[in-house]
Amino acid sequence: MQKYKNPNQHLIAPGHTACPGCGQLMSARLVLDACGSKTIIANATGCLEVTTTKYPTSSWKVPWVHSLFENPSAVASGILAALKQKGLDKEITVLAQGGDGSTFDIGFGLISGMWERKENILYVCYNTEVYSNTGYQASGATPLDANTTTTPPDKKSMGNAFIRKNMGEIAIAHGCVYVAQTTCGYPADIINKVKKALTFTGPKYLEILTTCIPGWGVENEMAVQMGKLAHKTGIYPVFEYYDDEYHVMKIPGEPLKVDEYLKLHKRFKHLFGNERGKEAIKQIQNIADKNIEKYNLK
Amino acid sequence: MKLKYPLEVNPGTTITNKTGGWRTQKPIVDHEICIGCDVCRKVCPEGVCFPTGEKNSKGRIFYDRDLDFCKGCGLCAKECPVSAIRMENDFK
Amino acid sequence: MILNKLEYRIKNTEYRIMKLDNSKQFLEGSHAVAEIIKLIKPAVVAAYPITPQTHIVEDLAKMKASGEGGFEYINTESEFAAASLLLGASATGVRTYTATCSQGLLLMTEVLFNIAGMRLPVVITCANRAVSAPINIWNDQQDAVTIRDAGWLMLYGETNQEIIDLHLLAYKLAETLRLPVMVNMDGFVLTHTYEPVLMPGQEQINKFLPPYKPAIGTYLDVKNPVTLGSLATPDSYMEIRKQLAQDIYLSSDLIKKYHTDFKKVFGRSIGDNGLVEEYKTKDAEVILVAMGSVCGTIKDAIDEMRERKQKVGLLKIISFRPFADEEVIKHLAKAKYIAVVDKSISLGSEGVLATEIKRAAYNQTKAKIQSFIVGLGGRDVTKEMIEQIIFDIKKDKTNKMHFISCTD
Incomplete structure (x- = not known):
């Protein structure tokens, strides 16, 4: 018998089947708790959906709907329209959420439509930089040279050949009233950013870099550490954008070299101990340096 | 129209699925060292680290975790700023 | 019309x-x-x-x-x-x-x-x-x-x-x-x-049609939070799909029931019963089966053929899903020829409605059932084409699908 009783205080209940140490589930719980119980969620297909809603059970304590991989944004638009007719749109938060596959790739067009309509919806992307749920294939958010199951490095391949899409900037270009990026390395920052976002009326985009334990090939207890390192190397800028201005989370001290981050992942293992890898790391360092300069992270 | 197999699922019902069985290691919290900083509660992917409501000898409300659901990932131990949590093998 | x-x-x-x-x-x-x-x-x-x-x-x-x-x-x-x-x-x-x-x-x-x-x-x-x-x-x-x-x-x-x-x-x-x-x-x-x-x-x-009020606990509502669209594993998926299949199939009866209500309120009907409409089928030797506006042209053609003592009728399908087998067969059973007129085609097979009629008619009739494709891509469907179909189904010894008014 356990001495202390779990108050089961969060809006996502335990008993879900996410991997031990999952950065996405941790982040999703923080997001929803920050939104509060008067929230309706439209969720994309993906880990977050399958691990929390095995019929006939659900981890979610707020109204929650899953339709398809690519459409949580349009489903959220429909929810908002219905709430408007019911006169409830001012008191209920509409939250659309999905992973990077849904957000960067297959659902991209529908997100653009939602933003264009200037609807008062918070869209949260849990960016694991890979199609986690289907077994770690490359997405539009996969970083350069990453080893995924569809970008295996070999004699004629260094892994993913492309630099990831910058959804944050795309959101800004759409005129979203609040755009932010953070990582699962900063739980308090996730909560603050959600709360900040909800003070704005209009389209809002929050992207959270969330560690995928098996997809990245890191140890179970490393989600937070990896989130911090992604920021401290400049690989993943942490910022907010609102009222036409960037508000950046500065890197404490001197930025770390990218290998400090890369060497911890199995997905970048092929970059170490060979000449080609050295060149590749240089290129990744270059990307990080550009981020540091562009977002003024130092 | 009432459906025999309803498509609406009740909220928070995964609690019937005790995931504690997944665990190979379990976190042990030293209540005396715990400073009640809330970090373990924030980072726990299962959401099963919580303030117990009881105070240690330093007058701080200490935290504990629910082993019914804890998958033993070790995030709480890794992130605890005062190393109040250690992981040990969980032989069932 | x-x-x-x-x-x-x-x-x-x-x-x-x-x-x-x-x-x-x-x-x-x-x-x-x-x-x-x-x-x-x-x-x-x-x-x-x-x-x-x-x-x-x-x-x-x-x-x-x-x-x-x-x-x-x-x-x-x-x-x-x-x-x-x-x-x-x-x-x-x-x-x-x-x-x-x-x-x-x-x-x-x-x-x-x-x-x-x-x-x-x-x-x-x-x-x-x-x-x-x-x-x-x-x-x-x-x-x-x-x-x-x-x-x-x-x-x-x-x-x-x-x-x-x-x-x-x-x-x-x-x-x-x-x-x-x-x-x-x-x-x-x-x-x-x-x-x-x-x-x-x-x-x-x-x-x-009173205002729509779904039952509490069946929709997204912060006062009664439910999860919709959850993941069904092999343990439950099949039961849920069977339930859907049965509810759709059984909806034929409800269409008839609501059609009766409809008639009471509005004083007119939609076909015979909301499912099908028969037109001069009772003594018909040849019955055409079709859906949609082409039925108007077919009725005109039938009227003219009837003047020439040709025993031709039409069964209009209003409800394609659910497909009301009994209602359909009831009207078709006595005909010698059943010509199914489709404005669509299941490529590699035949007209979609034709296949449906053959399925529903299995063991229910000895009539010849044949598929006729008309009006694809907006080609006009004329009374002459309908007469052509009647001519073809009697003359053709095979059971092959015909494209009507197609040059090649």
Whole structure:
């Protein structure tokens, strides 16, 4: 018998089947708790959906709907329209959420439509930089040279050949009233950013870099550490954008070299101990340096 | 129209699925060292680290975790700023 | 029906609403649909343009702009988004509407399956049009039959009056059965044709179709939070799908029941019973089977052939899903020849309705059943072609599918 009783205080209940140490589930719980119980969620297909809603059970304590991989944004638009007719749109938060596959790739067009309509919806992307749920294939958010199951490095391949899409900037270009990026390395920052976002009326985009334990090939207890390192190397800028201005989370001290981050992942293992890898790391360092300069992270 | 197999699922019902069985290691919290900083509660992917409501000898409300659901990932131990949590093998 | 020949060109929109007498209005098909939708009062209308559906959503936009329509009107960036948006709105417990066709309907396909599987009472109008390639904007019925397995009730109207009435029936069925319904109207032939129609009054409509109030705990509501669209493993998926299949199949009876109610309230019927309409089949040697506006032409042809003592009849299918086997066979059993007239084709097989009739007729009749394809991509269907079909089915010793009025 356990001495202390779990108050089961969060809006996502335990008993879900996410991997031990999952950065996405941790982040999703923080997001929803920050939104509060008067929230309706439209969720994309993906880990977050399958691990929390095995019929006939659900981890979610707020109204929650899953339709398809690519459409949580349009489903959220429909929810908002219905709430408007019911006169409830001012008191209920509409939250659309999905992973990077849904957000960067297959659902991209529908997100653009939602933003264009200037609807008062918070869209949260849990960016694991890979199609986690289907077994770690490359997405539009996969970083350069990453080893995924569809970008295996070999004699004629260094892994993913492309630099990831910058959804944050795309959101800004759409005129979203609040755009932010953070990582699962900063739980308090996730909560603050959600709360900040909800003070704005209009389209809002929050992207959270969330560690995928098996997809990245890191140890179970490393989600937070990896989130911090992604920021401290400049690989993943942490910022907010609102009222036409960037508000950046500065890197404490001197930025770390990218290998400090890369060497911890199995997905970048092929970059170490060979000449080609050295060149590749240089290129990744270059990307990080550009981020540091562009977002003024130092 | 009432459906025999309803498509609406009740909220928070995964609690019937005790995931504690997944665990190979379990976190042990030293209540005396715990400073009640809330970090373990924030980072726990299962959401099963919580303030117990009881105070240690330093007058701080200490935290504990629910082993019914804890998958033993070790995030709480890794992130605890005062190393109040250690992981040990969980032989069932 | 009588105005089928007026069908094409009344271009001057000033004639759009021409009072014929105290009750009937002379309306373009699309406008009639918009009018009935306004009276049905959906909470959310989603729109994305595609010919020949455009006039419907344009008219609804005008109604919204003038304040006549109280619904949320949302222009989306694709049909896929329009359907998804309605899914979200319907899951939040309100009445919803959109119209589409052809490529748009196919783009929606994934969402259509989802809406049905989630048991959401979404109603859409499909302005039936050919499917690309080659690209073709004119009428046939390839679009809707292609998604026949999605789990939607699919109703086909012959005239614009039927189309109006079917929308009322559609919402009634959708909201009672928790199933989506698609009302099919032939693109251009009905959507752009002016016909005299009776537009029901608001009071009558309210009597037949009260405001939509889904049961508490079945929709997204912060006071009663539920999860919708959860993951069904092999433990539960099959039971849920069987439930859907049975509910759709059994909906035939409910269509008949609501059709009786409809008759009481509005004083007119939709075919015989909302499922089918028989036309001079009782002593018929040859019975044609068809869906949609082509039935008007077929009836005209039958009248002429009957004058020449040819025993020909028509069975009009109104409800393609559910497919009311018993109702269909009841009328067909005594015929010697059954000619199924399709404006669509299952490539590699035959006309879609033809296959359906053969299935339903299995062991029920000794008649020769043959598939005839007409009017693909908007080719006119004439009375002469109907006579050709009658001639062909008797003469042809094989059972092969015929393309009618196809040069090659």
